[in-house]
Amino acid sequence: ILGLTLHAARETQTLKGASQMFDSYRTDLQGYITKTASKYKKMTAKEVKQALTFKHGAFPEGTPKETIVEEQMKFHREVLSKKIDEPKGMKLVHKQDGDTNYELANATLLSLVRNSELDGIVSSIRQLEETWNWRYNYPFTFINDEEFTPEFKKRVEEVCSGKVYYEIIPKSIWEKPANIDPVLYKNGIAKLTENKVNYASLESYHNMCRFNSGWFYRLEGLKKFKYYWRVEPNVDFFCKVDYDVFKFMRDNELTYGFTVSLYDEPLTIETLWKTTVDFCLAHPEYVHPNGAFKWLTENQQNPQNTNGAGGYSTCHFWSNFEIADMDFYRGEAYSKWFDALEAAGGFYYERWGDAPVHSVGVGLFEDKSKVWWFRDIGYHHSPYENSPNSDKCSTDHEPGYFAPPDVYDQNCLPNWIKYSMTPNQLNMY
Numbered sequence: 001i002l003g004l005t006l007h008a009a010r011e012t013q014t015l016k017g018a019s020q021m022f023d024s025y026r027t028d029l030q031g032y033i034t035k036t037a038s039k040y041k042k043m044t045a046k047e048v049k050q051a052l053t054f055k056h057g058a059f060p061e062g063t064p065k066e067t068i069v070e071e072q073m074k075f076h077r078e079v080l081s082k083k084i085d086e087p088k089g090m091k092l093v094h095k096q097d098g099d100t101n102y103e104l105a106n107a108t109l110l111s112l113v114r115n116s117e118l119d120g121i122v123s124s125i126r127q128l129e130e131t132w133n134w135r136y137n138y139p140f141t142f143i144n145d146e147e148f149t150p151e152f153k154k155r156v157e158e159v160c161s162g163k164v165y166y167e168i169i170p171k172s173i174w175e176k177p178a179n180i181d182p183v184l185y186k187n188g189i190a191k192l193t194e195n196k197v198n199y200a201s202l203e204s205y206h207n208m209c210r211f212n213s214g215w216f217y218r219l220e221g222l223k224k225f226k227y228y229w230r231v232e233p234n235v236d237f238f239c240k241v242d243y244d245v246f247k248f249m250r251d252n253e254l255t256y257g258f259t260v261s262l263y264d265e266p267l268t269i270e271t272l273w274k275t276t277v278d279f280c281l282a283h284p285e286y287v288h289p290n291g292a293f294k295w296l297t298e299n300q301q302n303p304q305n306t307n308g309a310g311g312y313s314t315c316h317f318w319s320n321f322e323i324a325d326m327d328f329y330r331g332e333a334y335s336k337w338f339d340a341l342e343a344a345g346g347f348y349y350e351r352w353g354d355a356p357v358h359s360v361g362v363g364l365f366e367d368k369s370k371v372w373w374f375r376d377i378g379y380h381h382s383p384y385e386n387s388p389n390s391d392k393c394s395t396d397h398e399p400g401y402f403a404p405p406d407v408y409d410q411n412c413l414p415n416w417i418k419y420s421m422t423p424n425q426l427n428m429y
């Protein structure tokens with residue numbers, strides 16, 4: 001301030017001029033301080049409780065579910081029918097053809113995959129290479145709980161344009177941890193099986209969900225990377241992307257990118273929300289004042305989900321596609337919360353999935369403006385799709401296609417758009 005005052009005096013050489021100039025500095029400074037202070041403002045337990053109470057939805061009370069679903073899908077198609085190309089008003093880096101000195105961002109493509117899924121993963125990689133990575137040659141890290149076969153390595157190396165890394169998960173990380181009570185586990189599985197919940201009795205599926213929720217980014221081979229793009233077998237990428245997606249994340253300071261948002265089976269996460277709310281009330285300082293609270297607590301489209309999950313809408317980012325910053329998971333808030341989830345045991349007593357876990361973590365502990373819907377990336381994992389209206393896409397489906405009509409009610413993207421995106425963000429394509 002002293003420096004600015006002296007500068008003002010020197011510039012204007014009159015007392016009045018200097019004081020006017022000083023006033024304008026002060027206004028700027030006050031604005032800056034207010035903005036910075038609100039960024040670092042810590043929430044109190046009372047504020048967290050308030051934020052997690054869903055009050056006003058987009059639909060009048062009592063609107064029948066069919067009407068809500070119909071209107072949501074209409075809205076979905078309307079948004080996606082807009083002709084788009086690349087994001088606008090954001091920092092974009094394009095690698096020029098023939099640029100041999102191009103420096104990559106600190107990032108890897110990533111796939112947890114079994115040897116038996118070789119054809120499926122080769123198919124996914126081919127499409128990701130053809131639509132994007134052929135130009136950038138980002139490395140690919142393959143993770144498995146068993147050794148990869150020579151055949152697997154040979155075939156993926158044929159289709160990957162960048163370096164290839166393999167990482168075998170130590171048993172101490174992959175397998176059911178010691179705190180899991182065998183009787184509670186058995187009873188939990190029996191309940192889920194009785195209710196015909198998919199994969200309930202498959203222990204490896206529980207291992208996989210826990211591993212993807214809170215362990216993959218701690219593997220030795222992943223410590224060196226900041227960003228990852230998760231790729232699953234048998235998915236489709238059908239739109240060309242020209243810009244560097246990882247630098248897009250980095251340069252625009254984004255934490256998490258997704259394409260599809262869905263509701264989840266509440267039986268698999270009956271106590272995830274309660275465990276989380278208890279944690280947040282004990283540590284309100286971790287909750288971000290600009291979290292995606294409404295999206296997480298919405299109770300209009302599928303109230304039986306929100307009730308079944310104890311107040312969590314079950315809306316999540318579908319994590320078979322995700323592009324994210326692992327430093328977020330490695331940070332204090334997510335790590336401490338994840339410890340609380342481990343202690344509660346829900347990865348085994350229930351079937352907590354990595355999709356709701358990442359989504360609740362991001363939704364509560366990160367600024368929602370740091371989450372990006374990649375509406376330009378055409379993506380399909382059966383039966384759902386993100387289908388943009390762009391000349392860069394090649395698909396038989398019309399723009400805005402989501403899935404067969406019987407699962408329209410599972411679409412939570414309209415809520416993300418309504419409750420978490422600003423009009424400005426919606427106009428960034």
Ligand code: GDP
Nearest residue numbers: 112113114117143144145204205208232233320
């Ligand atoms: P779904 O999408 O929920 O039906 O589950 P998937 O069968 O697609 O599994 C999710 C991801 O985890 C895929 O990339 C699978 O290849 C991977 N995966 C699931 N179970 C295992 C496992 O036991 N071992 C390994 N290495 N990968 C697994």
Ligand code: MN
Nearest residue numbers: 232233320381
């Ligand atoms: Mn899958």
